[in-house]
Amino acid sequence: MGKKGDLSNFEYGMVVGARRAGLSISQSAQLLGLSRTTISRVYKEWCEKGKTSSMRQSCGRKCLVDARGQRRMGRLIQADRRATLTEITTRYNRGMQQSICEATTRTTLRRMGYNSRRPHRVPLISTTNRKKRLQFAQVHQNWTVEDWKNVAWSDDSPFLLRHSDGRVRIWRKQNENMDPSCLVTTVQAGGGGVMVWGMFSWHTLGPLVPIGHSLNATAYLSIVSDHVHPFMTTMYPSSDGYFQQDNAPCHKARIISNWFLEHDNDFTVLKCPPQSPDLNPIEHPWEVVERELRALDVHPTNLHQLQNVILSIWANISKECFQHLVESMPRRIKAVLKAKGGQHSISMVFLIIL
Structure with a gap:
């Protein structure tokens, strides 16, 4: 029955x-x-x-935190994102007739969609630089993807020979703390590294130039004359191209400024506002190279091998990858405008996608 x-x-x-x-x-x-x-x-x-359906009444223990309590807990989270579970529980129980335990707090927070996560690390933007970011976004807010296709993006990035991963965990007994199989070796300064400079546009990846450990004005002058100028005149023969560079000291040196003035009929220099990696999409190809390096089955054992692997990875970045980044620029500009020059989440989304 x-x-x-x-x-x-x-x-x-x-x-x-x-x-x-x-x-x-x-x-x-x-x-x-x-x-x-x-x-x-x-x-x-x-x-x-007057019941007209067969829906059963909910069973089990009654929830101790109702909708009003969830709103209260949400306000506590908004007030202090770094509060521990103990602190949230203590603050919630103040003035409440029925107190709750930490387990109930954890369950309630998960029901509300909250989870404990490591915060994203972003550069601290000063008030002055925030205004500069906003001004840059306002100037370029009407640029379409077709406009951004005329920009060649550039930057330099270091890559270490060895990486230290503080999240590694092992299984060991109490007396095995110094067992060789339970140790992780470290090398000072990561065992050395390689610094490279690169550029790309919508049309193609540009050259990737090894530059040693630092980039000074003299070395940068060689790069812009030997690599930037041929790339820009080839990709944009109508002199409608923009060459993007950040605000590194060597980029603002007098010899560099004079060189760009001498070649201002060939292309236009587009300076990125300070503290704005989110407005320079080349940051994401660097992430691609870094991930590929970490995923290698056989890791480079010296700097020469590391350099060759980096060059190989760069050369194999798909066209869809960097074109997708150029297409994202209007959304990045809108996000900066919405944040009034502050941080936004668009760049983090693309880091996950790529």
Whole structure:
């Protein structure tokens, strides 16, 4: 025989309809193929509560934090994102008639969609630089993807030979702390590294130039004359191209400024505002190279091997990857405008996608 909780809404209505038509409990049970107890209870619920469906009442312990309590807990989170579970529980219980434990707090926060996560690290933007970022976004807010296709993006980035991962965990017993299999070796300064300079545009990846450990004005002058100028004149023969560079000291040196003035008929220099990696999409290809390096089955053992691997990874970055980044520029500009020059989440989204 069926149970009340097994009934569909249609069957529930049939029970009520049969009883209202004058059939007895036994007659209704025989007609519908249900137990007399089910017929009796369903009809009683309809008469007393006006219940018209077979939805069961929720079972289990009543939730100690109702909707009002969740709003209170949400305000506590908004006030202090770094509060521990103990601190949130203590602050919540102040002035409450019924206190809750940390387990209830954890369950409630998860129900509300909150989880403990490592915060994203972003550069601290000063008030002055925030204004410069906003001004840059306002100047370029009407640029379309077609406009951004005329920009060649550039930057330099270091890559270490060895990486230290503080999140590595091992299984060991109490007396095995110095066992060789339980140790992670470290090398000062990561065992050395390689610094490279690169550029790309919508059309193609540009050259990737090894530059040693630092980039001074003299070395940068060689790069712009030997690599930037040929790239810009080839990709933008109509002199409608923009070459982007950041505000590194060597980029602002007098010999560099004079060189750009001498070649201002070939292309235009587009300076990125300070503390704005989110407005320079080349940051993401660097992330691609870094991830590929970490994913290697056989890691480079010296700087020469590291350099060759970096050059190989760079050369194999897909066209869809860097074109997708150029297409994201209008959204990045809108995000900076919305944040009034402050931080936004667009760049983090693309880090995950790539």
